[in-house]
Amino acid sequence: MSDKKHIDRLFQEGFKDFEAAPSDAVWENIEAKLNQKEKKRRVIPIWWRYAGVAALLLLLLTVGGIYFDNTDSAQPTNKIVNTEDTTLPINSESEKDNPNNLDNIEKDNAIAKTDSSDDNKNEGLDNIATQKDLLSNQIITSKEASVAETPATLGNDSKIENSLSNSSSNKKQHAAANKLLDTEESSHTVANNLKEKNNSNGMVDDSKKNAVIADNPKEKRYVNPLQNTTAIASNIDSENKNHDNGIQKNKESLIDKEQAKKIIGDASENNHAIAKTEARNTDTAISDDSKKNSLTIEEAIDKTKDIIEEDDNVNRWSISPNAAPVYFNTLGKGSSIDPQLNSNSKSGELNMSYGISASYAINKKLSIRSGINKVNLGYNTNNIVSFQVVGVSSSSRSFQNVNSVKTSNVSNTEASSDNVFISGESLNANEIPEAFSTSNSSINQDLGYIEVPLEIEYALSDKKLGVNLIGGFSSFFLSNNRIFSDSQEGGRTFLGEANNINKISYSANLGLGLNYKVSKKIDLNLEPMFKYQINTFNNTSGDFKPYFIGVYTGFAIKF
């Protein structure tokens, strides 16, 4: 018969060895979702990595550009902005000037009546007056002459002379302007637009006259700043035509103050509009560009997707720890320490560089790599004579580019003693008093850097033994900077820090990479590299061109 049993036991025993197989669909779903996730997980990082590399490149180039590029280039954009900026106030000023201008014009002999003050406005007015005068003469050529006369009556202001000579040599200036500035074109368009605008107002005659008005004060405003002369030139140019057409009507029309204001206002609006449309044009251009860019980015992502799907099992990434003996030397004869050591013999020192680098294979042939390395560099300047002077300031004998550290001897109760070093090349042995303790020594400069290379590897052969061509550049961050004196007796004294070493410097790298594929995952590398240093020292004497050679060995782990 059946025994009574606690319900817990019933279930515990029942489920003890309970196993059930799920349907196959479950795994299929899991697999599908895993793949989805993997794709998502991998596409984004790769895009990020590309972006990272691009950003790094950009950063390095920018930094490099700031350091290397001392020439003032790429200013045109600024200048365009400037002209726009200047034309606007000019217009407003020309409006202001206009009443005066008209007042003056109403008076027949403006030259005589206007003040001979140094003020710009008055210059402008005077000139306008003279122009008006010459307009009434209806001879454009004589305008120049009369203008040339005005300075005499007006006084000695050089600015006035300047302005007058400017207006008298319209054409020359125009020609010169072509060479001078890019902004000329923009002011041309301003002038052209002015004309067009005026024409469209349907007041052909008036507008021409008014254009003259608008131009005249503007011209005067323009005169002083040299940059603006081009604008003047173009304005004057257009003005001349107007003169030809509207000379007779000028007198009466100039009096038409209201209209003049209005047109000038229009003109200034026009200028505004020009500026705006230009801005908008550039905006749209930019947005077009950016559209293109975004498109290409998407395409790039698609491509990367494709690539991933195509060769999912290729090991694109590798990390390689490396170490290298590096030999530092200079191509030229100079010295980084002191000019007097230029002709001393120098010998490079063998040091170590070690670090780790990561590389990403863009395709079968090309890979890009970066990393971080600790580099120690050193070289010796030989044939240095050092002697001790007691209690004498040695500043005159210390090296030019060394911040010396006082090597005062603690046990020495005497006054501080300093070592004085001079080049043995230029020294006669008997010049040194025997009383001094002298010794032959060498100066050892010791530099430590953190190196961040960015290099491209091109595979010439990718057999079992691969051969690569490596090129790129490195950024160096100074971490150690010391100068020692090594005496023949074996003593080593810390002299100080070199003060002419840049905190950040660069090198151009070129090398040959040999790699032996041990397994699918591991390569052995041997890379002789030549690195030509740029911007290492900011003040070297003679022809000091440092470089170093390193034979980098290591292994790469691919994944």
Place this chain on the structure above:
Amino acid sequence: MSLNQLIENCKINDTKAQGELYKLFSSKLFSLCLKYSRNRVEAEDNLQDAFLTIFKKIEQYKNKGSFEGWLKRITINTVLQRYRNEKVFDIINENIIEDVELEVDEDTVSIDYLLKIIQELPDRYRLVFNLYVLDGYSHKDIADMLDINIGTSKSNLARARISLKETIENYKTMQSLQSL
């Protein structure tokens, strides 16, 4: 391939290894899911979610404790996440019902039937009964896991037991009636 190697390969998202791991543990974990779920379909859903979580979190597995225990915990958590939030009407008083006889005749009751009646329990009862009786968690653990208090856990367990017992007894009566 050893289990450890398999785990390592799963950590680097090796699809083959993931398949192997699934083959090794899917039945065990599926039985777990069946007990905790309302029906087979939901159990399969839960198993799928559990494995996705496992593959996602396998990196975090540091070889501490048994791997199977780790898998089970993840599976149970996955299931709990699904049912924990579904409200159970606790209108019944939570006093622990004592002195109820919980002995049933030991007859051959098929495992399928046991599973069926467990699945038919209200969510909370099913979870508590499973956790306490079949997977050995304490009321304290259960209270933490389900975000309820210990008293509720005990009460739920008692009600689950009574419910199961009644179901089984009814079933047996029905059977004996039928056989008559």
